[in-house]
Amino acid sequence: MSEQTEELTGTILEVFIPGPGENPEDPNDMERTLFLGAAQEALDSGVDIEVYSTDSYPSAFEECEPVAEQIAMSGADVLPIMLVNGEVKVSFMYPTAEQITRFSKAHKVKKPKTNAAAAACGPERFLRLHSHSRFGTRCSARTRRFRGYPRR
Secondary structure, eight states: OOOOOEEOOOOOEEEEEOOTTOOTTOTTOHHHHHHHHHHHHHHHTTOOEEEEETTTOTHHHHHSHHHHHHHHHHOGGGOSEEEETTEEEEESSOOOHHHHHHHHTTTOEEOOOOOHHHHHHOHHHHHHHHSSOTTOTTSOHHHHHHTTOOOO
């Protein structure tokens, strides 16, 4: 039985959030605090996540083109914004822990499982036998009989 593994291909999560007390929808910063806790948990579990706040790194909001465009179109109310590899995926709300997890796996590639036919004959034989059309000459005699082809 083959083991299914994942390879990380460089998924980068960037979240741009308002500073403490700057969000009129969250005057006590409860949503902000919950998000920062979820982001810290994700970081501790190995997710590549960066969080920028208007009070600690205001130049990041101007330097990042997608964020600057969103703020120019919708104002600061668009914050928080989450980018995944430079593309806006979440805006106007803090990303949930589930979204952080899901987007962190967006560019992981799972190696395919080996099916029974490939395991029985080996991957080279399976590909050679089944890579041709059903009327190809490389089908085995047993396969031709099974499919109703006449014997040779």
